[in-house]
Amino acid sequence: MKSLVFYCLIILFSCTSCKQSEKENNAVIPASNQLEFSSFGAKITKENAMSSQQMFAKFENMHFGDTARVKFSATIKELCTKKGCWMKLPLGATAETMVRFKDYGFFIPLDAQGKDVIVAGKAFVKVTSVEELRHYAQDAGKSVAEIAKITSVKKEFSFEASGVLLKVK
DSSP: OHHHHHHHHHHHHHHHHHHHHHHHHHHOOOGGGOOSEEEEESOOOSTTOBOHHHHHHHHHTOOTTOEEEEEEEEEOOEEOSSSOOEEEEEETTTEEEEEEEGGGOOOOOTTOTTOEEEEEEEEEEEEEOHHHHHHHHHHTTOOHHHHHTOOSOEEEEEEEEEEEEEEOO
């Protein structure tokens, strides 16, 4: 009986010491292994991403009801300041796309404005109601006067992102 207890203690100490050394090995991550991007939603890669200008050209050739599965890069122009549940990305000099996240399943950090991103998902053209436009303006921290100026629907280039890479460097 004593030998059984002795062997159990030896096994217990072995397992505990292995786990401790694993933790110690993972505690220090060299700078060379740090990530260039933070990933949100589905795992995507940065390879083969279109530019925002190329995405604008694709949007211009789309009609209501059309959809396209694409990946493109841009710099965040504006984002939801309450949750990080949407962002606006510029498309060339004059247009932009409203990006929402698939199934409301993930958000981006509230301090991400001005950072570079790569988004992958579904692009489409839609008409946004006055009520929805006012809601987004409120989320973005616009003044009551600015919100009151929103009086007509807007044709928008929209994007439902299934995955996002946010540049950290």
